[in-house]
Amino acid sequence: MSNAQKHWEKSRSLLWITLAIWAVFSMGIFLFGAEMNEVTGPFGYPWTYWFTCQGSLGIFVILIFWFANRQEKIDEEFGFNERGDD
Amino acid sequence: MIKGKFIDNLPKVYGIYTGGFIGFIILMAIGEQMGMTAKAIGVAFVAFTIFIYALIGYLSRTAQADAYYVAGRQVPTVFNGMATAADWMSGASFVAMAGGIYFKGYGYMALLVGWTGGYILVATLLAPYLRKFGCYTVPDFIGTRYGGNLARLCAVIVLTVASFTYVTAQINATGTIAAVALDIDFGYAVYIGLISILLCSMLGGMRAVTWTQVAQYIVLIIAYLLPIFWISNKMGAGFFPHFMLADEVARIGELEQQFGFVKNSAADLATVPKGLAGITKAHSAVNATPWAFISLALAMMMGTASLPHVMMRYFTTPSVKAARKSVGWSLFFIFLLYSSAPMLATLSKLSLIDPTLPTGIIGKSFAEVQSIDWFQNWNQANLMFISDFNGNGTLELNEFFMGGKAVVLATPEIAGLPYVISGLVAAGGMAAAMSTADGLILAIANAISHDVYYKMIDPKAETAKRLLVARVLLVVIGFAGATIAAMEIQGILGSVIWAFDFAMSGLFFPLVLGVWWKRANREGAIAGMVLGLGSAIWYLVWVRTGGSGFLGLTQLTFGIFGAGVSFVAMVVVSLITSAPDAATQKMVDEVRIPSGRTVTGK
Numbered sequence: 001m002s003n004a005q006k007h008w009e010k011s012r013s014l015l016w017i018t019l020a021i022w023a024v025f026s027m028g029i030f031l032f033g034a035e036m037n038e039v040t041g042p043f044g045y046p047w048t049y050w051f052t053c054q055g056s057l058g059i060f061v062i063l064i065f066w067f068a069n070r071q072e073k074i075d076e077e078f079g080f081n082e083r084g085d086d
Numbered sequence: 087m088i089k090g091k092f093i094d095n096l097p098k099v100y101g102i103y104t105g106g107f108i109g110f111i112i113l114m115a116i117g118e119q120m121g122m123t124a125k126a127i128g129v130a131f132v133a134f135t136i137f138i139y140a141l142i143g144y145l146s147r148t149a150q151a152d153a154y155y156v157a158g159r160q161v162p163t164v165f166n167g168m169a170t171a172a173d174w175m176s177g178a179s180f181v182a183m184a185g186g187i188y189f190k191g192y193g194y195m196a197l198l199v200g201w202t203g204g205y206i207l208v209a210t211l212l213a214p215y216l217r218k219f220g221c222y223t224v225p226d227f228i229g230t231r232y233g234g235n236l237a238r239l240c241a242v243i244v245l246t247v248a249s250f251t252y253v254t255a256q257i258n259a260t261g262t263i264a265a266v267a268l269d270i271d272f273g274y275a276v277y278i279g280l281i282s283i284l285l286c287s288m289l290g291g292m293r294a295v296t297w298t299q300v301a302q303y304i305v306l307i308i309a310y311l312l313p314i315f316w317i318s319n320k321m322g323a324g325f326f327p328h329f330m331l332a333d334e335v336a337r338i339g340e341l342e343q344q345f346g347f348v349k350n351s352a353a354d355l356a357t358v359p360k361g362l363a364g365i366t367k368a369h370s371a372v373n374a375t376p377w378a379f380i381s382l383a384l385a386m387m388m389g390t391a392s393l394p395h396v397m398m399r400y401f402t403t404p405s406v407k408a409a410r411k412s413v414g415w416s417l418f419f420i421f422l423l424y425s426s427a428p429m430l431a432t433l434s435k436l437s438l439i440d441p442t443l444p445t446g447i448i449g450k451s452f453a454e455v456q457s458i459d460w461f462q463n464w465n466q467a468n469l470m471f472i473s474d475f476n477g478n479g480t481l482e483l484n485e486f487f488m489g490g491k492a493v494v495l496a497t498p499e500i501a502g503l504p505y506v507i508s509g510l511v512a513a514g515g516m517a518a519a520m521s522t523a524d525g526l527i528l529a530i531a532n533a534i535s536h537d538v539y540y541k542m543i544d545p546k547a548e549t550a551k552r553l554l555v556a557r558v559l560l561v562v563i564g565f566a567g568a569t570i571a572a573m574e575i576q577g578i579l580g581s582v583i584w585a586f587d588f589a590m591s592g593l594f595f596p597l598v599l600g601v602w603w604k605r606a607n608r609e610g611a612i613a614g615m616v617l618g619l620g621s622a623i624w625y626l627v628w629v630r631t632g633g634s635g636f637l638g639l640t641q642l643t644f645g646i647f648g649a650g651v652s653f654v655a656m657v658v659v660s661l662i663t664s665a666p667d668a669a670t671q672k673m674v675d676e677v678r679i680p681s682g683r684t685v686t687g688k
Contacts, residue, residue: 008678018210026203026387027380033192034372044332049370052195053428054328057202057421064209064414071214072407080681082405 007078014074018067025056025063096165103138104304110134111308115506124505128267131509132516135305139298139520140285146297147289151549154291154556155222155532157402161296166408167415169296170399172303174201174420176252177259177519178582180306183424185490187431191367193374193382198424200383202417204390209413212391213400215601215677217409220684221401223529224394224593225537228615230686231600232608233670235542240615242533244592245394247619249526250567252393252585256523257283257564257571260516262491266467267512273572279520280568287524288557291532295524296402302517303419309514310423310430310494317433317501321443327429334436338369341439345448345483354475362471362487369435377638385643389586392593395522395529406680434497439483445500448483455481460499464492527567531559583642584626591622591648595656603660604674610660618652 029036033048041047042055075081092099114127152158161169179201186194221227225245229238260279265272286298314327324330347366358364367373390396399416403409441449447458452474455461464470469489472481488496494515498507535556540547547555592615599606599614625644629635639647665671676685 004675004679011678015210018206022203022206026199026206026383030196030199030379030383031376033374033376033379037370037372043329045335046370048192048372049335052192052198054425056199057425060202060206061414061417061421063206064417065411067206067210068407068410068414071410075407075680080679082407082681 003078007074007080010074010077011071014067014070018063021063022060025051025059029056093160093162096162100165100300100304103301104308107305107308111506111510114509115504118504118506124508125269127505127509128269128512131513132264132267135513135517136282136285136520139301139517140282142298142301143286143288143290143294146294148291148293149550149553151222151552153293154553155401155536156398157291157293157296159402160404161402163403163408163412164415165300166296166399166403166412167417167419168303169299170396170412170416171419171423172299172306172517172521173295173399173525174396174416174522175306175423175518176256176522176582177263177515178255179423179427180310180515180518181259181263181491181494184427184430184434185493187428188435188493189363189365189367189490191369192372193367193378195428196374196379196382197386198427200386201390202420202424203383204387205413205417205420207387207391208396208400209410211598212397212601213413214406214409214680216397216597217400217403218406218677218680218684220686222536223533224397224597225533226541227600228596228611229537229541231670231673232596232606232611232666234608237608237611237615238537238541240612241593241596242537244589244615244619245533246530248393248585248589248592249395249530250563251581251588252395253523253526253530253563253567254571255581255585256519256526257567259519260523261568261571263512263515263519266495267509267516276568276572279516279523280564282516283520283523283527284561284564286520287528288560291553291556292398292402292528295528298524299521302521305517306514306521307419307422309510309517311426313498313503313507313511314426314430314433316503316507317437317497318429320501320503321433321437323433323436327433328425331429331432334432335370337440338432338436339371341448342368345439348482348484350475350484354473357473358487359468359471362469362489364484364487365435365439366484369432375638381638381643381646385590385645386583386586388590388594388649389645392589392597393586394533394589394593395525397597398529398532399525430497431493434493434500437497437501438486445502448481448486451480460496463499464488464496469496523567527560527564530563531556534559534563587622587626587643587645587648588619590645591652592619594649595653599656601674601677604671605660605665606656607660607663607666607670609663610656610658613659614652614656617655618648621651622648 029051037046037048039047041050114130118127148154216227219227225238225241228241257276257280261272261276264279265275287295318327319325323334400409400412403412437443437445439448440446447455455472461470469492471487473485475485495511539555540552596611596614622644625647626641629641673685
């Protein structure tokens with residue numbers, strides 16, 4: 001398998017992991033919205049309410065930065081890192 | 087000459103700008119103390135900010151194609167994040183979102199999740215790859231990846247349908263705010279809004295839009311957050327509302343139980359002015375079925391990843407890795423506003439309905455409420471209404487009606503904040519609507535000038551001529567949008583959601599599969615775009631004309647049906663026709679490698 005193929009394989013598994021986390025916090029947890037809302041969560045808000053106002057949104061922000069860092073590491077590993085910085 | 091220096095000095099330039107804007111707010115506050123009228127403050131805020139944007143637009147003028155279409159591909163990540171956030175957060179986010187949460191509660195908050203979660207799809211599936219591709223517009227990617235003018239033209243059509251639906255709503259919003267702040271007729275205000283929008287983008291294209299959007303983000307975020315913190319502190323709800331409103335949320339729940347949601351008769355409701363609503367849904371309880379919530383969130387997420395005016399912002403970063411990081415920054419800046427909207431809705435609702443608070447009006451006598459200054463003002467502006475349905479002389483929860491916009495626009499006044507804050511909020515709403523409208527009009531004009539005129543009609547056209555065509559189109563599209571906006575066909579929020587559904591129906595799978603599935607070919611992409619958008623429009627018309635729909639998809643989520651059709655059509659047609667040629671396959675391989683020159687060689 002060529003270098004580029006291995007790189008793509010690794011990038012693809014990172015994609016699946018990221019999308020799985022995304023699916024859980026954007027859709028999965030809301031299957032149990034009514035049950036979760038009975039329980040008190042962070043800062044005293046009901047859990048579901050907290051997820052819709054802050055929780056899921058904050059997790060998305062962190063998830064993108066985490067994904068970007070992991071992808072950069074993969075790019076470096078296969079020598080595809082870009083010169084210069086941002 | 088200015089360019090190199092300007093990019094290096096960005097933090098300083100915008101630091102000074104922010105300081106100057108805060109200085110202006112303080113100046114206005116002093117002016118108010120010295121007897122400046124509310125109207126003069128409103129005019130000063132809107133006029134001053136528009137003047138600054140126009141100045142930035144003028145200073146960013148350019149005659150180079152690269153600067154005009156992609157801001158020279160040198161916008162640093164954090165600033166591109168701010169520009170994207172302004173590009174993204176429209177008049178709907180700024181003016182209507184808190185109101186939607188106020189009235190609909192949980193069911194509406196699917197939009198918060200959807201309009202943020204979509205950025206994960208942007209970051210992982212598309213933005214870095216389209217940046218590596220090196221195209222000028224989104225149809226440019228479709229046209230080059232799949233080859234042929236027909237695919238390119240289909241992409242231009244989907245882009246135009248979606249973006250144009252969206253832009254009329256934004257011009258409408260600028261008109262609404264300009265009409266209130268400048269106290270002029272809506273029919274004229276729409277064109278004043280349009281001219282302000284064009285001043286920002288005409289001379290400098292993407293470069294000018296980028297730097298005005300950063301400036302607009304700063305104005306809109308200050309204008310949104312300052313009143314929330316102020317009101318929360320004034321009410322004694324907590325100095326950092328985001329972490330401290332749990333008691334207030336619980337208190338609203340208690341009051342809802344105490345008052346109950348009394349259903350008004352149809353005859354009573356008919357006397358309520360159009361566009362106003364009462365509180366009929368619980369504030370924090372789960373009041374939507376899981377599928378209603380999830381389908382709306384999913385439609386908005388896929389729509390986010392298909393809207394060309396967002397995608398093209400990531401064409402402007404210096405590198406592929408900067409594009410990825412920039413998506414993260416965009417979402418962070420959006421998060422600041424979106425996580426605050428529910429807090430504003432909570433503060434606004436509690437201050438109105440809690441009888442133990444001095445601002446609470448529920449349980450007071452009608453005569454008393456009618457004598458309150460702010461009630462009279464907003465009643466006159468057609469955003470508040472009370473009516474004694476049961477004839478007992480006291481105001482009940484079901485007898486109070488408000489327009490969605492009032493949550494953002496009127497809450498500062500209800501809480502007793504000085505008028506300077508209301509002026510600031512007007513400037514913020516204007517900034518939000520203008521920045522989105524600029525991005526959208528530019529996306530349409532660039533697609534038509536670059537993809538239709540340059541790539542299809544006259545490939546030998548010189549740069550000067552191309553840019554002239556682009557600018558003429560900008561003006562023409564702007565005026566067409568304003569003319570339709572002046573007719574006020576559909577509400578602001580409704581048109582915005584439709585735009586997402588149209589975009590995802592036609593573009594999501596052709597874009598994503600273009601990168602992630604090598605076997606996708608021209609015939610498949612064309613089928614995907616045509617059948618996707620076509621079926622979406624058919625479904626919308628069907629549901630609007632009394633059709634029952636299926637799978638619980640409504641006129642807000644019909645894009646899921648369109649995108650499903652698009653996916654099936656694209657896969658089936660691609661597989662029954664021949665695979666793309668070796669050159670195309672090699673191009674896809676190259677897109678997947680972040681380093682090196684862009685695929686188009688630019």
